[in-house]
Amino acid sequence: MRNAPHLLAALALAAVPATAFAAQPVTGRWVTDDGKAVVTIGTCGSTICGKVTKILAATPKGPPVDENNPDPKLRHRPIEGLQILSGFKADGDSWKGRIYSPEEGKTYKSVMSRAGPDTIKVKGCVLFFCKTQTWSKAG
Template structure:
């Protein structure tokens, strides 16, 4: 499949691998329940929740109530980092962490390009084979 993606990038005028900054911008989660904004800093690429379809719960702002750290359970979900520490290597973003606010768990993370508008976000423990992928869609300008 990676070969097909490279071919798409070649045919569309991009290099063999997506550029490192391809991931920057806004991405809808698989169920379009949230929008994740990707940026980069000296630690690597990171993404935070910039929009929620349902930002209220019982008339109040949704908070990170499932966080394993009790000190973080009152912070609003909107604006929290959910992906961080990703480094670009050989056409993929690897070595990062992925936080799932629904479970309060943090996983290892890698991201691969599926096509010019879709990325595969894989959260896992130990090895990538022991994980789960979701697919996020780029917000077109």
């Protein structure tokens, strides 16, 4: 038992990195990097999800719709109110889930993480090809 204090100290130090690399919260309201929309991220049961809650960029055709959706029945649904983030779960220092791109009508694997107090990085990937955007906290 003479080594018990050293063992406890070692166990305590081993636990520190695990908490230091915990995923930082990404919930809140975020402006997309192109400035076209506000996405609100919150909990959906045991996962994190997000939907477009405000369109910021007007279009000449009126409110944007999901015109590139592969399902013809869904091509007239409005983008505002559309869930584009789904199934995100903490994974180390980031969140992993899926993102739907209305511009392309496709869903991709996605990783989100905090880039600072007022920004998050949102990455969508197909195989090894990824595109990263930086979203800013909405005012």
